[in-house]
Amino acid sequence: MERLNDPEVIRRLLAQTEVWAVVGLGDNPGRPAHGVARFLQERGKRIVPVHPSAATVHGERGYASLADIPFDVDVVDVFRRSSAAGAVADAALERPEVRAVWFQLGVVDDAAAERVLAAGRAMVMDRCPAIEWPRLLG
Numbered sequence: 001m002e003r004l005n006d007p008e009v010i011r012r013l014l015a016q017t018e019v020w021a022v023v024g025l026g027d028n029p030g031r032p033a034h035g036v037a038r039f040l041q042e043r044g045k046r047i048v049p050v051h052p053s054a055a056t057v058h059g060e061r062g063y064a065s066l067a068d069i070p071f072d073v074d075v076v077d078v079f080r081r082s083s084a085a086g087a088v089a090d091a092a093l094e095r096p097e098v099r100a101v102w103f104q105l106g107v108v109d110d111a112a113a114e115r116v117l118a119a120g121r122a123m124v125m126d127r128c129p130a131i132e133w134p135r136l137l138g
Contacts, residue, residue: 002122004113009122011136013100014129017074021048021066023088024079027055032104033079039130040077048073065091072097077129079104086112093119104128 002009020040025033026049034057037047041058048069049055049062056062063069066076066088076092078085078101085103089112092098100122103109108126116123124132 002117002120004117004123004125005127006122007136009100010124010127010132013075013102013122013124014133014137017045017099019046019048019071019073020075020077021050021069021073021092022077022079023050023066025049025057025062026051026053027057031079036077036079036104036128036130039133043133066095067091074098075100075102077102077104078107080107082106082108085109086115089113089116092116093121100124102127102129105131 022033022037025037041047047060049057052064054062054064076098078088085107086109089101092101101116102124105128113123113125
């Protein structure tokens with residue numbers, strides 16, 4: 001079974017995935033999700049905004065929920081409070097194609113991480129891809 005925050009797993013996710021659903025990404029450019037989504041997009045990732053407003057962000061159509069996305073997603077990147085993150089992880093596990101759940105800096109839910117790992121998916125918690133990318137991929 002994969003380990004939480006395994007550097008090799010993080011490196012693989014950053015290098016070998018294409019579609020990132022960014023939960024909590026709305027049209028507010030002042031929010032951290034906005035900048036991280038742009039960072040991912042600039043590195044060739046397709047970002048998919050997931051927010052109740054379903055706003056288009058960085059040229060990508062938004063969806064109100066993970067269940068509404070009509071195509072495969074590789075990584076679910078979570079910009080929600082820790083108290084809401086577990087429900088997002090569970091929704092990600094409902095999608096068999098999702099390879100990983102990524103909780104952003106400050107987002108911690110140990111029980112959700114255990115569920116994701118037990119389901120055989122990768123789990124990254126309390127980390128940011130914009131920080132991990134230069135650290136692990138140069």
